[in-house]
Amino acid sequence: MANERLRAALLEQGLTPDSVAAAAGVDPKTAERWVTQARIPYRRHRYLVAALLKLDENYLWPDALTPEQAADASESEIVTVYPHRWAVPRDSWGRLFRTAESEISVLVYAGTFLADDNGMVRLFADKADAGVRVRLLLGDPDSPHVAQRGADEGIDDGMSARIRTALALYRPLRSRDNVEIGLHDTTLYNSIYRADDELYVNTHIYGSPAGNAPVLHLRKVAGGSMVTTYLESFERVWAESRRVE
Secondary structure (H helix, E strand, C coil), X not given: CCCHHHHHHHHHHCCCHHHHHHHHCCCHHHHHHHHHCCCCCCHHHHHHHHHHHCCCHHHHCCCCCCHHHHHHHHHHCEEEEECCHHHCCHHHHHHHHHCCCCEEEXXXXXXXXXXXXXXXXXXXXXXXXXXXXXXXEEECXXXXXXXXXXXXXXXXXXXXXHHHHHHHHCHHHCCCCCEEEEEECCCCCEEEEEECCEEEEEECCCCCCHHHCCEEEEXXXXXXXXXXXXXXXXXXXXXXXXXCC
């Protein structure tokens, strides 16, 4: 039985088992068996190949880790937990986004605490100018889900107003290359703030503003699945959103 996921990933990247063998430092016949016989590489080799293909190790070799090992790896992705978003040090937000080398993604309804920070908007602009892809995904102010969230928090139309304010504050970014702003019409279970493989995830609590809810600081670990789960969630919302011209 062949490893069809690995085979397909190599074809998509234009790579061969020989090139994978060179990257992993193994014999080409060994790499060939990873593909044609679904042999599971040693963990260090799985990590190198997954990094080369920019795919999750668990996707390429779903049976490589025991449930206990997978759980331990996922737990290791938790850097820290803040009891409230307001408890996250202000400088930490800047440090998070400054580390980005390829991707900055933000999924919120309004997130005005970022949009209202001129230094943060300049940081997004500078990162975009440096070639980093910046995606800002806000709630559609006319969405019934946004209206419901406003009602739940007791601010009614205030939530839609905050989104329109954020859009106005992000106006300097709209014409920049590498910056995309989208509007989504989904129930927002978590706000996600991404810099490459590092995330702040702001959970949402019924009837409570996001600033008062906990924040998870996560960093991708080989074999872990928490970060991947949130990134996949972002991509699903992004795919269903509409772009702000």
